[in-house]
Amino acid sequence: MSTPKSLAALAVALAFCAAPALAQNASQNAGLGKPITESDIKQWDIAVLPDGTNLPPGSGTPAKGATIFAQKCSACHGDAGKGGVAPYYPALVGGQPLTNGIDTVKTIANYYAYATTIFDFTRRAMPYNMPRSLTDDEVYSLTAYILSLNKLIGDNDVMDAKTLPQVKMPNRDNFIMPYPDRL
Amino acid sequence: MSPWRRRRGASSLDDSALDIVAGNGLIDRRALLGRGFAIAGAAGAAGMTAAAAEPLIDAPWSREVGAVTPPVQSPSPFEKDVVRALSNPNGEFRTSHARTPHQLLGGTVTPSRLHFTINHCGIPDIDPAQHKLVIHGLVRQPLEFTLETLSRYPLVTRMAFVECAGNSAGMFAKEPLQAPAGLLHGLVSNSEWTGVPLSVLLDEAGIDPAAKWLVAEGADAAMLDRSVPVKKAYDDALVAIYQNGEHLMPGNGYPMRLLLPGFQGNMNVKFLRRIKVINQPAYSYFETKNYSQILPGGKTWRFHFVMDVKSFITHPSFGLSLKEPGLYAISGIAYSGTGRISKVTVSADGGKSWGEAALQGPIHEKAFTRFVMPWRWDGQPAVLQSRAYDDGGNVQPLRAEFVAMRGEATKPVTTPLAFPNQHYNSITSWAVDSQGEIKHVYA
Numbered sequence: 372m373s374t375p376k377s378l379a380a381l382a383v384a385l386a387f388c389a390a391p392a393l394a395q396n397a398s399q400n401a402g403l404g405k406p407i408t409e410s411d412i413k414q415w416d417i418a419v420l421p422d423g424t425n426l427p428p429g430s431g432t433p434a435k436g437a438t439i440f441a442q443k444c445s446a447c448h449g450d451a452g453k454g455g456v457a458p459y460y461p462a463l464v465g466g467q468p469l470t471n472g473i474d475t476v477k478t479i480a481n482y483y484a485y486a487t488t489i490f491d492f493t494r495r496a497m498p499y500n501m502p503r504s505l506t507d508d509e510v511y512s513l514t515a516y517i518l519s520l521n522k523l524i525g526d527n528d529v530m531d532a533k534t535l536p537q538v539k540m541p542n543r544d545n546f547i548m549p550y551p552d553r554l
Numbered sequence: 555m556s557p558w559r560r561r562r563g564a565s566s567l568d569d570s571a572l573d574i575v576a577g578n579g580l581i582d583r584r585a586l587l588g589r590g591f592a593i594a595g596a597a598g599a600a601g602m603t604a605a606a607a608e609p610l611i612d613a614p615w616s617r618e619v620g621a622v623t624p625p626v627q628s629p630s631p632f633e634k635d636v637v638r639a640l641s642n643p644n645g646e647f648r649t650s651h652a653r654t655p656h657q658l659l660g661g662t663v664t665p666s667r668l669h670f671t672i673n674h675c676g677i678p679d680i681d682p683a684q685h686k687l688v689i690h691g692l693v694r695q696p697l698e699f700t701l702e703t704l705s706r707y708p709l710v711t712r713m714a715f716v717e718c719a720g721n722s723a724g725m726f727a728k729e730p731l732q733a734p735a736g737l738l739h740g741l742v743s744n745s746e747w748t749g750v751p752l753s754v755l756l757d758e759a760g761i762d763p764a765a766k767w768l769v770a771e772g773a774d775a776a777m778l779d780r781s782v783p784v785k786k787a788y789d790d791a792l793v794a795i796y797q798n799g800e801h802l803m804p805g806n807g808y809p810m811r812l813l814l815p816g817f818q819g820n821m822n823v824k825f826l827r828r829i830k831v832i833n834q835p836a837y838s839y840f841e842t843k844n845y846s847q848i849l850p851g852g853k854t855w856r857f858h859f860v861m862d863v864k865s866f867i868t869h870p871s872f873g874l875s876l877k878e879p880g881l882y883a884i885s886g887i888a889y890s891g892t893g894r895i896s897k898v899t900v901s902a903d904g905g906k907s908w909g910e911a912a913l914q915g916p917i918h919e920k921a922f923t924r925f926v927m928p929w930r931w932d933g934q935p936a937v938l939q940s941r942a943y944d945d946g947g948n949v950q951p952l953r954a955e956f957v958a959m960r961g962e963a964t965k966p967v968t969t970p971l972a973f974p975n976q977h978y979n980s981i982t983s984w985a986v987d988s989q990g991e992i993k994h995v996y997a
Contacts, residue, residue, distance in 0.1 A: 404697030
């Protein structure tokens with residue numbers, strides 16, 4: 372470490388290892404990933420898990436959802452979710468038994484395993500022309516409305532981070548995994 | 555030069571010069587490999603005499619200087635019909651997709667501009683300088699990557715097909731749809747992909763050894779996300795940044811996508827911007843609904859990730875009629891989501907007899923392999939089929955076997971663009987009539 376050359380090498384090494392965590396990475400890996408914090412990712416961290424993990428604060432009711440639905444959803448999904456221009460804009464209510472055939476239209480009531488999926492996808496991707504324009508309370512309300520239309524919750528039930536994962540979806544136990552060894 | 559070869563010493567093209575291996579004129583594949591004389595123009599030249607030929611002259615393009623060399627090449631104007639079939643040509647406000655015209659292509663690499671694509675909410679116009687990929691969740695240190703930083707890793711290149719789980723779904727129809735191979739099977743394509751092994755990035759972030767799942771998410775308007783087993787990430791997953799030597803096509807995920815060789819296309823998340831390591835599958839919309847299957851009797855499949863062994867004949871096929879009796883190369887594509895193609899058999903008599911096709915190497919795992927079968931068409935009706943086998947012992951099911959297991963659509967299917975069910979991998983049958991016209995049949 373006494374020669375100018377090795378000092379220069381050290382300076383370069385320090386410049387590439389500004390933080391202790393990065394230095395540790397660099398010793399094992401390429402270390403090209405830039406360390407960030409979970410709080411930096413907060414706005415992107417939207418995936419909701421079936422057990423309710425990552426559901427946001429807030430709540431909603433079917434009644435509030437009905438009002439929002441009429442304004443922002445029914446143009447495509449039809450009045451009370453009965454379906455718009457088939458088959459591209461699906462109905463959100465009803466559904467035939469899956470025993471009708473392998474081409475039975477999959478719906479929330481006859482197919483979804485978890486109610487959290489409705490919240491996640493509505494918040495993530497709806498309305499189709501203005502994704503992520505809904506508040507979390509609005510998404511809870513729309514989810515509650517859709518669930519109540521399908522008689523999966525009561526008309527006055529409140530949906531929030533605690534109640535939504537507890538909604539039992541009819542088809543939940545009807546799935547089988549063809550190749551569990553691949554997971 | 556014709557690929558046709560005959561056995562040394564044979565002096566004329568007739569059946570005695572070629573080993574017949576199966577009914578209706580299928581010829582031993584070794585006829586393609588022998589060291590004998592090329593049978594130039596074998597398909598129709600036998601009856602021609604020198605007197606019938608036109609004198610050769612220089613064509614106009616040989617007598618003037620051609621076009622200026624352009625910076626980027628485009629196909630010849632004569633190739634203008636080699637285009638993808640569109641599901642939503644008028645740009646209605648919904649999902650749009652484009653299918654690879656397999657019946658008009660050769661070899662195994664799908665030209666990038668003809669790679670299939672499905673976009674559930676349009677194709678985002680992403681500035682690569684501003685695009686970020688984050689890895690977080692059950693990791694020691696969340697990390698952020700850019701296209702520039704990913705480019706500095708030692709990159710890995712491999713061949714891989716990507717196939718939509720709904721490819722060939724029109725074949726769940728009770729009656730065979732009359733459509734070219736590219737409409738029936740155009741939601742699969744094959745490219746050389748280059749990228750960083752996902753395992754390298756997960757290791758750098760310090761993944762929790764107990765973690766079993768990732769959720770991968772795109773930067774498109776719907777932030778399409780899918781759950782992926784960590785096991786697959788460490789098997790052969792890439793964050794791909796090149797496709798056939800150039801950066802990805804926008805419709806194929808520019809500037810970066812997840813590549814999960816052999817897994818449902820939808821899981822190969824395009825415009826990849828986030829990977830979160832989690833402890834349970836997310837049951838996202840697409841794994842919950844679209845890419846999950848109803849079975850006969852009403853049970854349902856979930857997490858059927860692997861695209862099973864499959865093949866189909868591209869030449870000849872619907873829309874490519876045969877001009878005259880004689881020699882043809884029956885050719886097509888075979889692939890398996892679990893490994894390498896080990897064998898393809900071909901039938902010209904609707905499955906009564908089968909001969910083994912030649913495989914064009916090198917044979918890559920989870921990638922297209924082209925098969926070729928010499929065939930002498932005698933002008934009589936024939937039904938052409940192919941059946942693929944992989945090195946894991948998996949065999950492409952016959953249609954009767956497949957339907958017994960997976961069922962058929964109960965309602966009429968009016969278009970090959972429909973998705974009555976998914977994961978169809980049974981055989982395709984092309985019926986040649988005595989005029990050389992080709993129909994899609996079930997046999």
